[in-house]
Amino acid sequence: MSGKNLQVVLANRPAGWVKESDFRLVEGPIPTPREGQVLVKNRFLSLDPYMRGRMNDARSYAAKVELGEVMTGETVGEIVQSRHPQFKAGDIVAGRVGWQLYALSDGKDLRKVDPSLEPLSLHLGTVGMPGVTAWVGLLDIGQPKPGETVVVAAASGAVGSVVGQLAKIKGARVVGVAGGKAKCDYVVNELGFDHCIDHRTSDLAKALADATPKGIDVYFENVGGPLLDAVLVRCNPFARIPLCGMVSQYNATDDRYGVKNLMMAVGMRIKLQGFIVSDHLERWPVALKELASLVREGKLKYRETVTAGLENAPRAFIGLLKGENFGKQIVKLA
Numbered sequence: 001m002s003g004k005n006l007q008v009v010l011a012n013r014p015a016g017w018v019k020e021s022d023f024r025l026v027e028g029p030i031p032t033p034r035e036g037q038v039l040v041k042n043r044f045l046s047l048d049p050y051m052r053g054r055m056n057d058a059r060s061y062a063a064k065v066e067l068g069e070v071m072t073g074e075t076v077g078e079i080v081q082s083r084h085p086q087f088k089a090g091d092i093v094a095g096r097v098g099w100q101l102y103a104l105s106d107g108k109d110l111r112k113v114d115p116s117l118e119p120l121s122l123h124l125g126t127v128g129m130p131g132v133t134a135w136v137g138l139l140d141i142g143q144p145k146p147g148e149t150v151v152v153a154a155a156s157g158a159v160g161s162v163v164g165q166l167a168k169i170k171g172a173r174v175v176g177v178a179g180g181k182a183k184c185d186y187v188v189n190e191l192g193f194d195h196c197i198d199h200r201t202s203d204l205a206k207a208l209a210d211a212t213p214k215g216i217d218v219y220f221e222n223v224g225g226p227l228l229d230a231v232l233v234r235c236n237p238f239a240r241i242p243l244c245g246m247v248s249q250y251n252a253t254d255d256r257y258g259v260k261n262l263m264m265a266v267g268m269r270i271k272l273q274g275f276i277v278s279d280h281l282e283r284w285p286v287a288l289k290e291l292a293s294l295v296r297e298g299k300l301k302y303r304e305t306v307t308a309g310l311e312n313a314p315r316a317f318i319g320l321l322k323g324e325n326f327g328k329q330i331v332k333l334a
C-alpha cells in the first residue's frame with residue numbers, strides 16, 4: 001500500500017495538567033496484515049476523557065498506555081485489506097485501534113457498523129460508546145420514573161446530552177448542568193431539557209435548589225467536585241447516583257476535591273454506583289439499536305466538535321478536558 005502512516009504516541013506521563021509535549025507524532029510505513037488480520041484506514045478518531053487516566057501509571061480498571069505506545073482510542077474506519085474470514089475490504093468498522101491513520105487488527109476489538117447511519121462519527125458518539133454509557137448508566141442504574149427529577153452533569157457533552165434526552169423520553173423532569181450560557185441555551189432550546197444551570201455561577205447550591213423544588217431523584221455524575229456536594233443535600237429518599245465519571249478531577253494532583261456531604265447518602269438511603277460501560281457488553285446490542293432508531297426518528301439530537309487532522313488531536317484532547325468542546329469531540333482523519 002502506498003503512502004505513510006501517522007501515529008500519536010505517549011511521550012511523557014503528565015503530572016497534573018496534560019501538555020501537548022506529552023504526545024509525539026510519529027511517521028512510518030503503512031503496515032501489512034498477516035493471516036487473521038485486517039488493515040483499517042481510519043476516518044474519524046474519538047477523543048474521550050478516560051484517555052487522561054490511561055496516561056497515568058496508576059491502579060485502574062484498564063491497562064495504561066506505555067511510553068512510546070500509540071495512544072488508545074476508538075475510531076471509525078474502512079477495511080482496506082483483509083486476511084480475516086469475517087471482514088472484507090470496504091466494511092465500515094468501529095473499534096479501539098488507537099490514534100493513528102492506519103491500524104492492524106485481529107478483529108476482536110472491531111464491530112461492523114451500519115454505513116447508512118451518517119455521519120459515520122455518530123458511531124463514536126450518540127450511537128457509540130458514550131451513547132451506550134448514557135443508556136446503561138441512566139436506564140439500568142438510575143432507573144428514572146415519570147415525574148421524577150433527574151440532574152445531569154456535563155449536560156451538553158457526548159454522554160450528558162444523551163442522558164438528558166433519554167430521561168425526558170422516560171417522562172422525567174430534567175435539569176442539566178453545563179459550562180456557560182451557550183451550552184445551557186443549547187441544552188434547553190435544542191435538546192429539550194427543562195432547565196440548565198451554569199456551573200460557573202457564584203452560588204451553585206442556590207441555583208440547584210431553585211431548579212429542583214421537588215428535590216433530586218437521579219443524579220448522573222460526570223464531573224465530580226463541588227457539584228456532587230450540592231446534589232447530595234438535595235437528594236430525595238432512595239435517590240440513585242450513577243457514578244459515570246469525574247472529569248473535573250482527572251488532572252488534579254494534591255488539590256483533588258474531597259466530598260463533604262456523603263453523610264446524606266446514609267439518611268436519604270442514596271444508592272451511589274460506579275460503573276464502566278465495557279463491563280456491560282451484553283447491553284450494547286440493544287442499546288445501540290435503540291439509540292440508532294431514536295436518532296433516525298429525530299428524537300435524539302447530537303452535536304459534534306470536529307477537529308481536522310491527527311496532528312491536532314493532542315490540542316483538541318486538552319481542550320476537551322477544559323470544556324472547550326461543544327458536544328462530542330471528534331478528529332477527522334480522512
Ligand SMILES: NC(=O)c1ccc[n+]([C@@H]2O[C@H](COP(=O)([O-])OP(=O)(O)OC[C@H]3O[C@@H](n4cnc5c(N)ncnc54)[C@H](OP(=O)(O)O)[C@@H]3O)[C@@H](O)[C@H]2O)c1
Binds near residue numbers: 050158159243
Ligand atoms: N464510566 C464509563 O464507562 C464512562 C464512559 C464514557 C464516559 N465516561 C465519563 O463521562 C463523563 C463525560 O464524558 P463525555 O465523553 O461525555 O465528555 P464531554 O462531556 O463531551 O466533555 C467533557 C466535559 O466535561 C466538562 N468539564 C470539564 N471540566 C469540568 C469541571 N472542572 N467542572 C465541570 N465540568 C467540567 C466540560 O463541559 P462544560 O463546559 O459543560 O463544563 C467538558 O465539555 C466523563 O467523566 C467521562 O470520563 C465514563
